[in-house]
Amino acid sequence: MSKSKRLLELMMTVNRKRKFTVKELAMEFGVSTRTMLRDLQELSELGVPLYSEVGPHGGYQVLKERILPPIAFSEEEAAALFFAVYALRHYSSLPFEAESASALDKFYLHMSGDVRDRIDEMKNRVDFVTPTRQQESPYLSILLEAAVQQKVLLIQYEPRGEEAGRKIQPIGIYANNGLWFCPAYCFLRKDFRIFRCDRIQSAAYDVDGTEPMDLRHVHLENKELVFQKEKESTQLYAELSRKGVQMCEAVLWLGSHLNIREDGTGWLEGPIPQSDLAFYARFFIGLGNEATVKHPTELIDYIKRLFKEIMSNYE
Amino acid sequence: MSKSKRLLELMMTVNRKRKFTVKELAMEFGVSTRTMLRDLQELSELGVPLYSEVGPHGGYQVLKERILPPIAFSEEEAAALFFAVYALRHYSSLPFEAESASALDKFYLHMSGDVRDRIDEMKNRVDFVTPTRQQESPYLSILLEAAVQQKVLLIQYEPRGEEAGRKIQPIGIYANNGLWFCPAYCFLRKDFRIFRCDRIQSAAYDVDGTEPMDLRHVHLENKELVFQKEKESTQLYAELSRKGVQMCEAVLWLGSHLNIREDGTGWLEGPIPQSDLAFYARFFIGLGNEATVKHPTELIDYIKRLFKEIMSNYE
DNA sequence: GATAATAGTGACAAGAGTTGTCACGAAATA
DNA sequence: TATTTCGTGACAACTCTTGTCACTATTATC
Numbered sequence: 101m102s103k104s105k106r107l108l109e110l111m112m113t114v115n116r117k118r119k120f121t122v123k124e125l126a127m128e129f130g131v132s133t134r135t136m137l138r139d140l141q142e143l144s145e146l147g148v149p150l151y152s153e154v155g156p157h158g159g160y161q162v163l164k165e166r167i168l169p170p171i172a173f174s175e176e177e178a179a180a181l182f183f184a185v186y187a188l189r190h191y192s193s194l195p196f197e198a199e200s201a202s203a204l205d206k207f208y209l210h211m212s213g214d215v216r217d218r219i220d221e222m223k224n225r226v227d228f229v230t231p232t233r234q235q236e237s238p239y240l241s242i243l244l245e246a247a248v249q250q251k252v253l254l255i256q257y258e259p260r261g262e263e264a265g266r267k268i269q270p271i272g273i274y275a276n277n278g279l280w281f282c283p284a285y286c287f288l289r290k291d292f293r294i295f296r297c298d299r300i301q302s303a304a305y306d307v308d309g310t311e312p313m314d315l316r317h318v319h320l321e322n323k324e325l326v327f328q329k330e331k332e333s334t335q336l337y338a339e340l341s342r343k344g345v346q347m348c349e350a351v352l353w354l355g356s357h358l359n360i361r362e363d364g365t366g367w368l369e370g371p372i373p374q375s376d377l378a379f380y381a382r383f384f385i386g387l388g389n390e391a392t393v394k395h396p397t398e399l400i401d402y403i404k405r406l407f408k409e410i411m412s413n414y415e
Numbered sequence: 416m417s418k419s420k421r422l423l424e425l426m427m428t429v430n431r432k433r434k435f436t437v438k439e440l441a442m443e444f445g446v447s448t449r450t451m452l453r454d455l456q457e458l459s460e461l462g463v464p465l466y467s468e469v470g471p472h473g474g475y476q477v478l479k480e481r482i483l484p485p486i487a488f489s490e491e492e493a494a495a496l497f498f499a500v501y502a503l504r505h506y507s508s509l510p511f512e513a514e515s516a517s518a519l520d521k522f523y524l525h526m527s528g529d530v531r532d533r534i535d536e537m538k539n540r541v542d543f544v545t546p547t548r549q550q551e552s553p554y555l556s557i558l559l560e561a562a563v564q565q566k567v568l569l570i571q572y573e574p575r576g577e578e579a580g581r582k583i584q585p586i587g588i589y590a591n592n593g594l595w596f597c598p599a600y601c602f603l604r605k606d607f608r609i610f611r612c613d614r615i616q617s618a619a620y621d622v623d624g625t626e627p628m629d630l631r632h633v634h635l636e637n638k639e640l641v642f643q644k645e646k647e648s649t650q651l652y653a654e655l656s657r658k659g660v661q662m663c664e665a666v667l668w669l670g671s672h673l674n675i676r677e678d679g680t681g682w683l684e685g686p687i688p689q690s691d692l693a694f695y696a697r698f699f700i701g702l703g704n705e706a707t708v709k710h711p712t713e714l715i716d717y718i719k720r721l722f723k724e725i726m727s728n729y730e
Numbered sequence: 731g732a733t734a735a736t737a738g739t740g741a742c743a744a745g746a747g748t749t750g751t752c753a754c755g756a757a758a759t760a
Numbered sequence: 761t762a763t764t765t766c767g768t769g770a771c772a773a774c775t776c777t778t779g780t781c782a783c784t785a786t787t788a789t790c
Contacts, residue, residue: 102776103747103748103749103776104419112525112527115527115530116527116528116529121764121765121766122765122766122767123764123765131749131750132749132750132751133750133766134749134750134751134752134768135748135749135750137766137767137768138748138749141767146487147487152765152766152767153757153758153765153766154756154757154758154764154765154766154767155757155758155759155763155764155765155766156758156759156760156763156764156765157758157759157764157765158757158758158759158764158765158766159765159766160766165489165490165491166489166490166530167487167488167489167490168487168488168489168490168493168522168525168526168530169487169525170485170486170487171485171486171487171488171521171522171525172461172462172482172483172484172485172486173482173483173486173518173521174480174481174482174483174514175480175481175482175483176480176511176514177514177515177517177518177521178483178518179511179514180500180511180514180515180518181496181499181500181515181518183510183511183515184496184499184500184502184503184511184515185495185496185499187499187502187503187590188499188502195498195541196491196494196495196498196499199489199491199492199494199495200492200495200496200498200499202492203488203492203493203495203496206486206488206492207483207486210427210483210484210486211483212427212430212431213431214431215430215481218563221563222559222563224587224634224635224636225559225562225563225585225586225587225588225634225635226510226559226587226588226589226635227587227588227589227590227635228589228590228591229589229590229591229592244537244540244541247540248533248536248537248540270540271540272539272540272541272542273540273541273542274541274542274543274544275502275542275543275544276543276544277544319539319540320539320540320541320542321539382701382702382703383701385700385701385703385725386697386698386700386701387697388697388700388721388724388725389721389724389725406703406704407722407725407726409703409704410700410703410704410722411722417747418747418776418777418778436735436736436737437736437737437738438735438736446778446779447778447779447780448737448779449739449778449779449780449781450777450778450779452737452738452739453777453778456738467736467737467738468736468737468786468787469735469736469737469738469785469786469787470734470735470736470737470786470787470788471734471735471736471787471788471789472735472736472787472788473735473736473737473786473787473788474735474736474737475737
């Protein structure tokens with residue numbers, strides 16, 4: 101095997117083992133220990149963060165910042181990755197912000213000028229619109245880390261309550277409409293809650309040794325399982341004019357509830373949680389006379405009541 | 416210079432020049448032509464798509480699919496790129512879909528098992544919520560390409576009109592709320608228009624030789640310049656209760672218009688286009704009694720009129 | 731059809747880089 | 761103190777890389 105190939109394989113082996121002795125690797129690769137020592141020194145010069153200790157139980161170790169063996173990407177693949185990172189640029193906070201920037205820098209460095217120009221040109225011609233928010237969410241990384249590693253965090257949430265801090269175990273994080281949310285088990289409330297990440301004032305790993313829950317099989321795709329089912333739900337039915345249909349299509353957090361007839365009109369039908377009545381009332385008022393609620397009567401009453409209140413503002 | 420370094424540099428030089436002769440490069444790198452020939456053959460074996468022609472004006476060429484020299488990323492950087500690509504997974508259509516998948520595959524291939532596990536674990540614990548749309552937008556790539564390269568496209572838009580197809584020159588593409596839009600100059604309407612990408616039935620480069628516009632300095636960040644200014648705008652002023660402020664924060668396409676007082680209440684102030692009055696009327700009705708419009712009177716009248724109409728639905 | 735420009739191959743020797751062996755040193759551990 | 765481990769230097773054997781030279785083949789141009 102040529103030296104360069106051996107170095108690449110060595111790089112992967114070393115990353116996999118994390119801890120090893122020179123003799124061990126020399127045997128594995130079928131070279132002398134002297135050569136292996138020379139190889140390891142070269143890896144070190146190439147940027148692999150190696151650390152060694154002499155003596156029995158000593159040996160080599162790879163420090164945290166492991167690097168992958170060099171990979172050759174095509175121009176198109178590089179453009180695709182640039183595109184993906186650019187797509188997120190409107191978020192005021194992101195996990196991995198620094199890392200993705202440095203990855204793009206590496207690409208940039210290795211690209212010839214015309215590819216660079218092409219990518220720069222693309223940057224201004226593709227965009228993902230996201231509401232720009234002032235709120236920063238500085239603890240995304242630790243929340244995500246804790247979710248992946250099943251760790252308990254001690255956070256400070258919304259200072260107004262003056263609470264001493266609460267322990268949570270995150271399930272994950274997600275962004276919706278420019279804001280970050282963190283569903284987690286809350287040891288204070290002894291239940292699952294959703295936290296707004298920008299309202300988390302501080303976050304650190306818990307040091308009291310609180311026993312973490314086993315949430316390995318709970319993640320974002322199935323988190324509904326552990327969150328309280330909306331206790332009571334009621335059946336909605338509302339007629340929509342053609343324009344009403346279009347307006348509902350545009351909002352579309354109701355997704356499955358929307359039905360469309362051939363002539364363009366349609367109706368909304370499906371269960372809605374009792375607790376969201378206020379929200380739906382406002383929504384239907386917003387739709388104006390393009391929608392008419394037929395069911396449930398509670399919602400109709402709510403709408404009427406809201407109407408009276410609002411009217412008084414404009415009399 | 417060691418051979419491996421020379422090969423890396425050669426890779427970049429070759430990508431930059433696109434077309435060159437063996438002698439030329441041999442001189443530049445200070446090696447014999449024989450060596451350069453051997454080097455080029457090696458590059459070829461490494462995957463650089465080289466093509467050569469003998470004879471005067473012959474020489475080497477790099478074919479379209481250029482590959483970048485191999486780059487060593489850290490584990491964290493790889494995770495960051497995975498994260499960015501995952502973030503977009505809820506889009507039913509994306510430009511570069513295949514390319515980013517193949518880039519991730521390359522990473523995957525070169526990662527040791529535990530990093531793979533870590534990244535898989537992360538995948539289910541971070542998410543960007545985007546309304547899932549059924550509508551596919553299959554022509555994103557060509558639209559973007561045309562925008563970058565200032566080309567004219569012949570598209571078929573919304574079949575209902577039975578129109579023969581129209582020529583457009585895209586400025587770029589952007590996604591908003593799960594849907595793709597393409598602002599472009601429309602040669603049919605002789606003006607700038609915004610197209611919904613999912614309603615584009617077909618797209619191909621124009622072959623009639625329509626002279627493209629010079630839109631090099633028009634891109635997404637400044638596209639407002641070429642789109643018709645909203646002719647008349649009027650000054651909005653509305654008082655908000657504390658809850659009203661929160662609701663406006665949540666919607667926040669009004670962004671800059673929102674002002675907040677120390678006690679949590681606030682007001683909306685700023686110019687709004689006359690033509691959007693209907694939209695704002697609905698919006699404020701939706702806010703209910705958490706907002707009171709003081710200005711302009713047209714808007715207040717509109718709201719009242721709308722009210723009466725809606726009320727009649729629920730009497 | 732001759733000429734020049736270009737890629738491409740094979741052989742070989744000089745030179746540069748790589749490897750293994752050996753001798754030895756230094757640090758940590760039991 | 762013996763053992764385990766990393767680490768270094770020297771050197772010979774070996775392997776790879778490079779340049780030179782001789783030669784072939786193709787194509788454009790005069």
